[in-house]
Amino acid sequence: MSTLNETHDSALTSWVASANSGDTDFPIQNLPFASFRRRNSSETFRGGVAIGDQILDLAAANNSGLFDGLAADALKAAAEPRLNRFMSLGAEAWSALRLALSRGLRSGSEQQAALQGCLIAQADAEYDLPCTIGDYTDFYTSVHHATRVGSLFRPDNPLLPNYKWIPIGYHGRASSIGVSGQQFPRPLGQTRAPDAAEPSFGPCKRLDYELEVGIFIGAGNALGEPVGIDSAEDHVFGICLFNDWSARDIQAWEYQPLGPFLSKNFASTISPWIVTMEALAPYRSAFSRPAEDPQPLPYLSSETNSREGGLDIQLECLLQTEQMRTRGEAPTRLSRSSFRHSYWTVAQMVAHHTVNGCNLQPGDLLGSGTQSGPEHEEAGSLLELTVGGKQPISLPNGETRTFLEDGDAVVMRGFCAKPGAARIGFGEVVGTVLTARV
Amino acid sequence: MSTLNETHDSALTSWVASANSGDTDFPIQNLPFASFRRRNSSETFRGGVAIGDQILDLAAANNSGLFDGLAADALKAAAEPRLNRFMSLGAEAWSALRLALSRGLRSGSEQQAALQGCLIAQADAEYDLPCTIGDYTDFYTSVHHATRVGSLFRPDNPLLPNYKWIPIGYHGRASSIGVSGQQFPRPLGQTRAPDAAEPSFGPCKRLDYELEVGIFIGAGNALGEPVGIDSAEDHVFGICLFNDWSARDIQAWEYQPLGPFLSKNFASTISPWIVTMEALAPYRSAFSRPAEDPQPLPYLSSETNSREGGLDIQLECLLQTEQMRTRGEAPTRLSRSSFRHSYWTVAQMVAHHTVNGCNLQPGDLLGSGTQSGPEHEEAGSLLELTVGGKQPISLPNGETRTFLEDGDAVVMRGFCAKPGAARIGFGEVVGTVLTARV
Structure with a gap:
């Protein structure tokens, strides 16, 4: 796992003034990656790094030839339209580029004049998927979510016997993953009302979001060659925010015996910025589970994983209804949670996913599953x-919701903060539900 | 759906003599596509079309400039290392190239001299995946398989209430799909013995194959825009053979509530040749279900689908153990079945998959699910x-099997034949189980 180095120093400031504001998601200690271009332009997308309210255009920086050695090689790859090749280079290359960027963007840097010309305001940018996502796997790592949802789908058997032994996961749809700003029509599908003899067809009536983080694979592994838990994070590039939209009524009717399908694959939305595992190093913490729970099997267990497998990414989910948007009202918060509530770590997910020889590839995405906390109000859906739609929630403008309505925009944000370290944020992911096409 | 035309004429012969043998999989009425190169060479892979025991090298044919118009455009795309761009062109382009190839390879063709130099013997070739598979979905379309497997996993509840209403499907892993010849170590994983309190970890003890066909998407659809059942086959390029290897003991412990995961994603193997939907046109048949079964909802139902949705692809599965291979003994047949037993048609799978707005892309693969017939000996696993491993089968050489052993090679073959039409075949898909890496 990444160790602390000069790039994490909380005293560092940048010559980009907005990076030093204290409440920015993107101080010089963060340096997340995205694929971007000027909004409404026909420019080629290319890699960028967020700094304050600006983006450092990596294609422009690459053309300036400021960096040397491994950092220059990494910059060249990160300047491409999609980050897959950069991701494939591995932690040493990512780290070399991070160090070079940190030094170049630091207050007093001799490279300020050259890099200044490579900045584009985030307000003027639009984003693409940061990489081609070959395969997407969704896990189910919040025991609080699994228990609460299980009690709705299977009242007599909420948490299945395998849950505390296996990081439960399943394959999702890669083609319908979009970047923040995604809009999609309410899905149509088959559902069966609890009291109906036969299913019916129509627009989903129980449309939901899921508050997740997305984990991007960096260097892959060959088919047939498992990744051990202590090298698992060598294969992880970074983390984004992830909204795994879900059609609950379609899910309830279709999901047995082979799992969710059309209830999930109509759309999934990620934030544009990937925060690297190295940037997250200050926020690692011990990881353990209740003493009465089964301890993980050896392939899912290590001293390092216990010591620092935890990751406190604070998450929040907000809703902006069409009425709120029309009236210029800001999104209202629905819940807060944290990835620290996850029952399984990133390293455990990777080790489990590959233990049978399954190959991961650069740019593959692992969803964490809905990150609900232990308290009811910390729920991520x-x-x-x-x-289960039985207790509507009231919004400040007088509207109520059981599930999402047409025009609703769901906003998710995340950040890490603790004493002695710079607060770093993930930006946000926004997605909007359109009227069904009937 | 494709209509019959001059390319299907059973009286056609080719100037490639081996295409006229009567028992070849690849007469001039077939013309399936693959990606190939000379074996053990460092040549670039490129598209090829099978004719008898030869391959027409489409890159070489493209260089010869023999075709005009749409056929020439299609040939240029089909000559690329992977067929995705060709697949994206749609049925008119595929059909134009098929007609041009049929005329060029026909006995007496004026193009014989030019095309003769573009042939490479299949015996001298090796294959790649025919296309980049962005997403892979596995369906579950044999009611006979679903009922028999269901009775093993859920004796009290073999066929779930949704089965006859929904073409049940789930997302699989694209990265671990390999082409015929794939070898993989026996997967490791968690299992729990029926009488055990806790799971244990080790090599899979119940390794199995699944006899399927794979359906390749041609032209895709945009996110949010469903494909109606009567235009569904406009989006289908063709069909291959597919072995969806399965670790039954891992599956039994992991599959609830989100479906199979590590029990499936360690390897899946396809045949190199894709037989186009146009080539399959003579083998269409009426499609219906028992009168006592529910009739499909309107979005899964059409007059055309009822009239010609059926597709009689005869399938067989064979086993060659290591001992048989060492002694030079041919593979022995385990079972025969047919895709005509499918409870859902190709068009129904596509219409269902997209009804919620999910986007399919050129090169996506749909597995049919195990194609077991109604009789016990027609089972595809x-x-x-x-x-369930309780009644071992005896092999002609005296060995027995409950599940696959190390060194076992599984061979699947398929063909279509009926009076008045040329027999066309799918070639074969072979995969071999290696010893677990422990």
Whole structure:
């Protein structure tokens, strides 16, 4: 796992003034990656790094030839339209580029004049998917979510016997993953009402979001060659925010015996910025589970994982209804949670995913599963917050919700903060539900 | 759906003599596509079309400039290392190239001299995946398989209530799909013995194959825009053979509530040749279900689908153990079945997959699910043939099997034949189980 170095020093400031504001998501200690271009332009997308309210255009920086050695090689790869090749280079290359960028963007840097010309305001940018996502796997790592949802789908058997032994996961759809700003029509599908003899067809009536983080694979592994838990994070590039939209009524009717399908694959939305594992190093913490729970099997267990497998990424989910948007009202918060509540670590997910020889590839995405906390109000989905649609929630403008309505925009944000370290943020992911096409 | 035309004429012969033998998989009425190069060479892979025991090298044919118009455009795309761009061009382009190839390879063709120099013997070739598979979905379309497997996993509840309403499907892993010849170590994983309190870890003890066909998407659809059942086959390029290897003991412990994961994603193997939907046109048949079964909802139903949705692809599965291979003994047949037993058609799978707005992309793969027939001996998996491992099968050389052993090679073949039409075949898909890496 990444160790602390000069790039994490909380005293560092940047010559980009907005990076020093204290409440920015993107101080010089963060340096996340995205693929961007000027909004409404026909420019080629290319890699960028967020600094304050600006983006350092990596294609422009690459053309300036300021860096040497491994950092220059890494910069060349990161300047491409999608980050897959950069991701494939591995931690040494990522780290070399991070160090070079940190030094170049630092207050007093001799490279300020050259790099200044490579900045583009985030306000003027639009984003693409940061990489081609070959395969997307969704895990189910919040025991609080699993228990609460399980109690709704299977009242007599909420948490299945395998849950505390296996990081439960399943394959999702890569083609329908979009970047923040994604809009999609309410899905149509088959559902069966609890009291109906036969299913019916129509627009989803129980449309929901899921508050997740997305984990991007960097260097891959060959088919047939498992990744051990202590080298698992060598294969992880970074983390984004992830909204795994879900059609609960379609899910309930379709999901047995082979799992969710059309209830999930109509859209999934990620934030544009990937925060690297190295940037997250200050926020590692011990990881353990209740003493009465089974301890993980050896392939899912290591001293390092216990010591620093935890990752406190604070998450929040907000809703802006169409009425709120029309009236110029800001999104209202629905819940807060944290990835520290995850029952399984990133390293455990990677080790489990590959233990049978399954190959991961650069740019593959692992969803964490809905990150609900232990308290009801920390739930990461409406299904939980409204107790299966039975307890509507009230919004400040007088509207209520059980599930999402047409025009609703869901906003997710995340950040890490603790005494002695710079607060770093993930930006946000926004997605909007359009009216069904009927 | 494709209509019959001069390319299907059973009286056609080719100037490639081996294409006229009567028992070849690849007469001039077939013309399937693959990506190939000379074996053990460092040549670039490129598209090829099978004719008898030869391959027409489409890159070489493209260089010869023999075709005009749409056929020439299609040939240029099909000559690329992977077929995705060709697949994206749609049925008119595929059909134009098929007609040009049929005329060029026909006995007496004026193009014989030019095309003769573009032939490479299949015996001298090796294959790559025919296309980049962005997403892979596995369906579950044999009601006979679903019922028999269901009775093993859920004796009290073999066929779930949704089965006859929904073409059940789930997302699989694209990265671990390999082409015929794939070898993989026996997967490791968690399993729990029926009488055990806790799971244990080790090599899979119930390794199985699944006899499927794979359906390749041609032209895609945009996110949010469903494909109606009567235009569904406009989006289908063709069909291959598909072995969806399965670790039954891992599956039993992991699959609830989100479906199979590590029990499936360690390897899946396809045949190199894709037989186009146009080549399959003579083998269409009426499609219906028992009168006592529910009739499909309107979005899964059409007059055309009822009239010609059926597709009689005869399938067989063979086993060659290591001992048989050492002694030079041919593979022995385990079972025969047909895709005509499918409870859902190709068009229904595509219409269902996209009805929620999910986007399909050129090169995406849909597995049919195990194609077991109604009789016990028509089962497409060892799980069924050995009744969950309780009734070992005897092989001609005296060996027995409940599940696959190390060194076992599984061979699948398929063909279509009926009076008045040329027999066309799929070639074969072979995969071999290696010893677990422990």
